[in-house]
Amino acid sequence: MGSDNKATIVVFSGDMDKIFAAFIIATGCAAAGMDTTLFFTFWGLNAIKTGKPIKAKGFLGKMMGIMNRGGIDRLNPSRFSFGGIGRILFSKMMRDKKVMPLEEMRQTAIDLDVHLLACKMSMDVLEIGREDLIPELEDVVGVATFVKDAANSKIQLFI
Numbered sequence: 001m002g003s004d005n006k007a008t009i010v011v012f013s014g015d016m017d018k019i020f021a022a023f024i025i026a027t028g029c030a031a032a033g034m035d036t037t038l039f040f041t042f043w044g045l046n047a048i049k050t051g052k053p054i055k056a057k058g059f060l061g062k063m064m065g066i067m068n069r070g071g072i073d074r075l076n077p078s079r080f081s082f083g084g085i086g087r088i089l090f091s092k093m094m095r096d097k098k099v100m101p102l103e104e105m106r107q108t109a110i111d112l113d114v115h116l117l118a119c120k121m122s123m124d125v126l127e128i129g130r131e132d133l134i135p136e137l138e139d140v141v142g143v144a145t146f147v148k149d150a151a152n153s154k155i156q157l158f159i
Helices: 016-031 043-046 059-067 082-096 102-110 121-126 143-150
Strands: 003-011 035-040 115-119 138-142 154-158
Touching: 003 016, 003 043, 016 035, 016 043, 016 143, 016 154, 035 043, 035 143, 043 102, 043 115, 043 121, 059 121, 115 121, 115 143, 121 138, 121 154, 138 143
Parallel strands: 003 035, 003 154, 035 115, 115 138
Antiparallel strands: none
């Protein structure tokens, strides 16, 4: 049985709506006094990328970097992307309803001491370097670190 005071969330998707859900849940857990960890893997890494072009070495890594620059302000909703216009429309709808933007939601998580971890294997595959991720990232780790964290958590989510 996990700890009553820990939450561990895998952030696999890079879709705006799923990233938003991950940060809402994480900040809610942290605000409730839980030790909270977000483990970003594959497309979820986009939420913690700086948004600057990555410095991949291989051809495929360079192509991925061009096609998938990342950055929290570049995320598209999982539905109704419409070639990027969906992100603009969704962001406007959020502003109109006075919903906190994703970048502020991420900063709130950081301010609440949510642990931000990046998956080393995903970074290796996608040729993403530590310098391509935000400075607030706590660590780049393997799946064993996540599994240990999750095994000792009351809440484990996969988003």
